[in-house]
Amino acid sequence: MNELMIVVPAFNEEKSVGRVLTDLTRVLSNCQFKNKYRIILVNDGSTDDTTGIARKFKNTYIFSHKINKGLGAAVKAGLNICKKLNAKYVVKIDADGQHNASDILNLINPLLENKADVVYGKRILNFRTSLVRKFGNIFFSYLMRVLTSWNIRDSQPGIFAINNESLKAIKIFGHYNYTQQVLLSCQLNGMRFMHVDVSFSKRKTGGSFVSLRYVYKALAQILVLLICFQPLKVFGRLGIFLLIFGALIFIFQSLSWVLGFSDRVISNVNLILGISIVGGQSLLAGLLGQLIVNLNEEKRIDKELESSEIKFDN
Numbered sequence: 001m002n003e004l005m006i007v008v009p010a011f012n013e014e015k016s017v018g019r020v021l022t023d024l025t026r027v028l029s030n031c032q033f034k035n036k037y038r039i040i041l042v043n044d045g046s047t048d049d050t051t052g053i054a055r056k057f058k059n060t061y062i063f064s065h066k067i068n069k070g071l072g073a074a075v076k077a078g079l080n081i082c083k084k085l086n087a088k089y090v091v092k093i094d095a096d097g098q099h100n101a102s103d104i105l106n107l108i109n110p111l112l113e114n115k116a117d118v119v120y121g122k123r124i125l126n127f128r129t130s131l132v133r134k135f136g137n138i139f140f141s142y143l144m145r146v147l148t149s150w151n152i153r154d155s156q157p158g159i160f161a162i163n164n165e166s167l168k169a170i171k172i173f174g175h176y177n178y179t180q181q182v183l184l185s186c187q188l189n190g191m192r193f194m195h196v197d198v199s200f201s202k203r204k205t206g207g208s209f210v211s212l213r214y215v216y217k218a219l220a221q222i223l224v225l226l227i228c229f230q231p232l233k234v235f236g237r238l239g240i241f242l243l244i245f246g247a248l249i250f251i252f253q254s255l256s257w258v259l260g261f262s263d264r265v266i267s268n269v270n271l272i273l274g275i276s277i278v279g280g281q282s283l284l285a286g287l288l289g290q291l292i293v294n295l296n297e298e299k300r301i302d303k304e305l306e307s308s309e310i311k312f313d314n
Helices: 017-028 050-054 071-084 103-112 131-148 164-169 179-188 213-229 231-258 269-307
Strands: 004-010 037-044 060-065 089-092 118-125 160-163 193-200
Touching: 004 017, 004 071, 017 037, 017 050, 017 103, 037 050, 037 071, 050 060, 060 071, 071 089, 071 164, 089 103, 103 118, 103 160, 103 193, 118 179, 131 179, 131 213, 160 164, 160 179, 164 179, 179 193, 179 213, 213 231, 231 269
Parallel strands: 004 037, 004 089, 037 060, 118 193
Antiparallel strands: 089 160, 118 160
16 A cells, blocks of 8 residues: 555646645655655646656656646546555645645644544635635635535645545546535545645746636536435435425415415416426435435445455454
């Protein structure tokens, strides 16, 4: 098992990637992982000399996309490589130089002490950020607190650490974003969460991928993840809501007829039938989807038991 792997997604970061890899090498070469770490640089279709610079560094493996697919796709590729190599601990850090490589050790410590399975950085900013980024982070941090019941104060810091169990649990759908999907995947699989303060500097080169479309795409990917892990929670609630809504319309129109406010018992028969049919189908879809999820989970557990050796101490 590889002890520590660092995932560094990069897209046209020739002006900063050398400094980032230099700092990572310096920090990792002087810690307990000095002979047990690997850096995975995921080149996401860069058209500059990002990979040429990265090739100069030892213990660095470069995986390249032929075209730019997006940050989510780059992080997913890096985590998949770590899964294949059976990494014990994984840290994801950006290639733009905004993070401090020394913070990696603080992120890993809760994993080493078995206090958490996923550790997110909580950024301490030394500069003013845009209102879009500020309010976007407030909104998504609040949303993730609601969805996970974790005390999340910074849901998209760009730097996090996970252990092998969380690595296996993570599912990332779509190519645009990853951070909320990592959190939700880990929570839905029973992982433990912790925040650690990290420094965050202003980007000196390049630009951010975050824009107003971030909200739409990130929410869509969160919905897909919820459907994958908890279809009953999504479709079941939708189905129950529609059935109740249809029933309320039926009761309201029936009372209007009884009280003489309407000439017909039910004024909108087709509307009520349509809402009820969609509601019933949504509820059924949720139940069937949850059944499939539960059966797959049982198969996974049985497979793990078959491959494991069970011993009893005398």
